Amino acid sequence: xxxxxxxLPAQSSAATTSSATGTRATRIIGIAAIVALxxxxxxxxxxxxxxxxxxxxxxxxxxxxxxxxxxxxxFVVTAVASAMYLFTSKKSLGWDRMAGASAExxxxxVAVTLAVGAMWGRLTWGVFxxxxxxxxxxxxxxxxxxxxxxxxRLGGSHHQRARRSSVLGLIAVIEIPLVHWSVRLWRSLHQExxxxxxxxxxxxxxxxxxxxxxxxxxxxLLYVWLMLHRTRTMAMEDIVEDRGLDAALAAxxxxxxx
Amino acid sequence: xxxxxxxRLIARKDLxxxxxxxxxxxxxxxxxxxxxxxxxxxxxxDSVLQRVAPGLVWLATMFSLLVLVQRSFAIxxxxxxxxxxxxxxxxxxxxxxGKALGLAAELIVLEVVLLFAAVILYGQTIEVGSIVxxxxxxxxxxxxxxxxxxxxxxxxxxxxxxxxxxxLLTLPAVAPVLIGATRAVEAALGTAGAVxxxxxxWVGMLIVFAVAFGVGGSLAxxxxxxx
Amino acid sequence: MSAASTPxxxxxxxALDDVVAVIxxxxxxAGASLSVERSEIVLLRxxxxxxxxxxxxxxxxxxxxxxxxxxxxxxxLATQRTLVRPHVGLLGHxxxxxxxxxxxxxxxxxxxxxxxxAAEIDAAMGRMGVADRLADVPTRTLSAGQRRRTSLACLIxxxxxxxxxxxxxxxxxxxxxxxxxxxxxxxxxxxxxxxxASHELERAGTLATRTVDVVAGQVRATTPDVxxxxxxxxxxx
Numbered sequence: 001x002x003x004x005x006x007x008l009p010a011q012s013s014a015a016t017t018s019s020a021t022g023t024r025a026t027r028i029i030g031i032a033a034i035v036a037l038x039x040x041x042x043x044x045x046x047x048x049x050x051x052x053x054x055x056x057x058x059x060x061x062x063x064x065x066x067x068x069x070x071x072x073x074x075f076v077v078t079a080v081a082s083a084m085y086l087f088t089s090k091k092s093l094g095w096d097r098m099a100g101a102s103a104e105x106x107x108x109x110v111a112v113t114l115a116v117g118a119m120w121g122r123l124t125w126g127v128f129x130x131x132x133x134x135x136x137x138x139x140x141x142x143x144x145x146x147x148x149x150x151x152x153r154l155g156g157s158h159h160q161r162a163r164r165s166s167v168l169g170l171i172a173v174i175e176i177p178l179v180h181w182s183v184r185l186w187r188s189l190h191q192e193x194x195x196x197x198x199x200x201x202x203x204x205x206x207x208x209x210x211x212x213x214x215x216x217x218x219x220x221l222l223y224v225w226l227m228l229h230r231t232r233t234m235a236m237e238d239i240v241e242d243r244g245l246d247a248a249l250a251a252x253x254x255x256x257x258x
Numbered sequence: 259x260x261x262x263x264x265x266r267l268i269a270r271k272d273l274x275x276x277x278x279x280x281x282x283x284x285x286x287x288x289x290x291x292x293x294x295x296x297x298x299x300x301x302x303x304d305s306v307l308q309r310v311a312p313g314l315v316w317l318a319t320m321f322s323l324l325v326l327v328q329r330s331f332a333i334x335x336x337x338x339x340x341x342x343x344x345x346x347x348x349x350x351x352x353x354x355x356g357k358a359l360g361l362a363a364e365l366i367v368l369e370v371v372l373l374f375a376a377v378i379l380y381g382q383t384i385e386v387g388s389i390v391x392x393x394x395x396x397x398x399x400x401x402x403x404x405x406x407x408x409x410x411x412x413x414x415x416x417x418x419x420x421x422x423x424x425x426l427l428t429l430p431a432v433a434p435v436l437i438g439a440t441r442a443v444e445a446a447l448g449t450a451g452a453v454x455x456x457x458x459x460w461v462g463m464l465i466v467f468a469v470a471f472g473v474g475g476s477l478a479x480x481x482x483x484x485x
Numbered sequence: 486m487s488a489a490s491t492p493x494x495x496x497x498x499x500a501l502d503d504v505v506a507v508i509x510x511x512x513x514x515a516g517a518s519l520s521v522e523r524s525e526i527v528l529l530r531x532x533x534x535x536x537x538x539x540x541x542x543x544x545x546x547x548x549x550x551x552x553x554x555x556x557x558x559x560x561x562l563a564t565q566r567t568l569v570r571p572h573v574g575l576l577g578h579x580x581x582x583x584x585x586x587x588x589x590x591x592x593x594x595x596x597x598x599x600x601x602x603a604a605e606i607d608a609a610m611g612r613m614g615v616a617d618r619l620a621d622v623p624t625r626t627l628s629a630g631q632r633r634r635t636s637l638a639c640l641i642x643x644x645x646x647x648x649x650x651x652x653x654x655x656x657x658x659x660x661x662x663x664x665x666x667x668x669x670x671x672x673x674x675x676x677x678x679x680x681x682a683s684h685e686l687e688r689a690g691t692l693a694t695r696t697v698d699v700v701a702g703q704v705r706a707t708t709p710d711v712x713x714x715x716x717x718x719x720x721x722x
Binding site: 248 | 505507509510511512515516549551700701702703705
């Protein structure tokens with residue numbers, strides 16, 4: 001019985017033969033991510049100074065800013081992988097799994113961004129939420145990709161799932177700029193009394209910048225590590241489903257022998 | 259048979275179904291009307307209602323859009339008509355534009371009724387000088403809404419949980435229309451001292467939205483609905 | 486769209502080789518192989534859930550091929566499903582009608598979408614006995630048999646090269662069955678290829694030029710003619 005293509009770029013043999021998704025490379029990346037996160041804790045909470053205006057709340061930005069950057073990167077990866085699935089003749093499911101895994105991680109990172117952002121807002125602005133263009137766009141971005149993930153779970157064959165979600169992954173590329181544009185236009189034409197006395201862009205001294213840099217490195221490593229594992233788990237899920245189909249096929253054929 | 263002729267044929271068929279079944283006049287319009295009344299209960303002050311009336315019109319339109327889209331695809335899936343159209347070799351772009359056109363016609367009727375409801379219930383006034391802006395806004399916003407609604411309605415049709423999937427996909431996507439159409443209608447109605455010229459940049463945005471989703475939707479509809 | 490618009494179809498018209506098709510995660514077709522030549526009328530018989538409906542929907546280009554190779558009129562069912570569709574007509578479990586529209590509206594809508602003329606539509610309606618008093622009645626108020634007739638009229642007006650019929654006789658009275666059989670024979674004689682899934686073996690058996698058994702998602706013994714349709718081994722309730 002043939003299994004359909006499990007063409008995970010490069011790692012297919014690892015995914016099919018071992019029962020774990022870890023390899024030497026992922027272990028190294030994982031350890032590096034843990035070390036970098038430890039540094040982030042040390043620099044973010046310890047070595048870096050408090051800000052003149054934001055005081056201790058500035059430390060939240062060392063998580064807030066890297067997570068949203070990585071989330072944007074994750075959604076760009078989703079869009080590119082969707083396009084690669086759709087427009088390459090090989091129709092490799094590896095691209096589809098990459099798009100799906102990246103969107104999942106992106107959604108988690110945006111959730112973190114929004115959660116810690118609300119805390120930062122409460123401390124700095126006095127409110128959890130502000131109808132600022134960036135915040136509103138981010139919230140809609142979050143909901144859009146939650147919808148994308150819901151469509152991925154609609155069922156059908158692997159390629160049906162891949163085709164559907166890759167088209168949706170590209171529609172988001174139309175959708176997000178339009179949302180961003182409209183929200184920006186809305187806020188700029190519609191300025192109200194604002195509790196916003198700082199817009200979050202602050203003059204950072206060297207140590208603060210370095211802490212932010214550590215945060216970016218840490219979350220990038222975390223993203224890569226999660227991506228490697230998640231795409232491999234997805235490949236395994238697909239294999240399990242195919243084995244289920246093989247078993248169901250055998251059962252169905254046996255039913256005919258009676 | 260050209261795709262455009264087929265699209266018109268499908269739109270005409272949809273409108274004929276609506277005329278015969280009267281679901282819109284007997285259920286959707288009353289639903290939208292009740293929504294407008296309920297808003298008034300929630301925002302218990304004449305001055306607030308006057309201030310937010312354009313937004314409420316579009317909010318009621320969004321909710322009714324979801325109902326209309328479900329309805330539009332229910333008539334296709336009730337007796338396997340969508341499959342029949344696919345087997346008949348009807349181009350998916352023709353289905354997309356046909357369904358969107360029918361939906362747009364229904365939405366326009368709904369929006370006009372809701373605007374009159376706002377005039378009566380929320381004390382809005384429509385000046386003659388703002389008619390052009392108002393009509394352009396209605397048309398541009400409607401095209402965008404119909405395109406998004408048709409795209410995601412077609413995707414959700416035929417799946418379990420379509421009632422919840424449709425709003426999850428549609429509402430974030432149509433947020434720009436809600437924002438833009440509300441501001442443009444505020445300008446047209448002179449809400450809170452807005453002037454007509456304030457509305458035109460928003461109409462531009464609505465047109466870009468409608469074109470983007472019209473083109474994107476027609477390309478995506480085939481692979482999304484008919485994979 | 487009509488039979489005349491394309492040159493002589495490649496032989497065989499339907500060629501399935503070890504095709505697997507999946508509904509959800511269930512292999513409704515578990516390696517079906519079938520070859521059907523032009524002008525044949527093939528009866529698919531088999532128990533409920535054997536995969537007859539899936540086989541017809543697959544040939545209509547409505548379902549993807551999960552494994553194996555399937556061709557209809559030379560078009561690959563894996564990659565050219567949308568190209569197959571204009572040449573086939575499918576009568577499924579559902580009739581594909583708009584229940585709020587009248588019979589006339591429905592038939593002319595389907596006629597227009599496939600490019601049939603008004604005269605052809607009228608002829609098809611007359612043939613299936615839905616021409617006169619039923620034409621202006623909303624389809625919702627019709628009986629099951631009358632809806633079936635309407636749906637068949639739509640199918641006839643299409644003049645497809647391949648006809649795929651799922652239980653076409655169900656719900657029809659004796660007159661309509663005779664008319665349907667005559668229509669199908671005529672279409673086959675004119676070069677159409679017809680696949681019929683039916684439990685009414687006595688009737689369909691006399692119509693068919695060949696009978697195949699669909700068992701557990703596979704196509705089994707191909708009998709040249711119907712051996713003895715009255716002693717059928719149907720597991721129908």
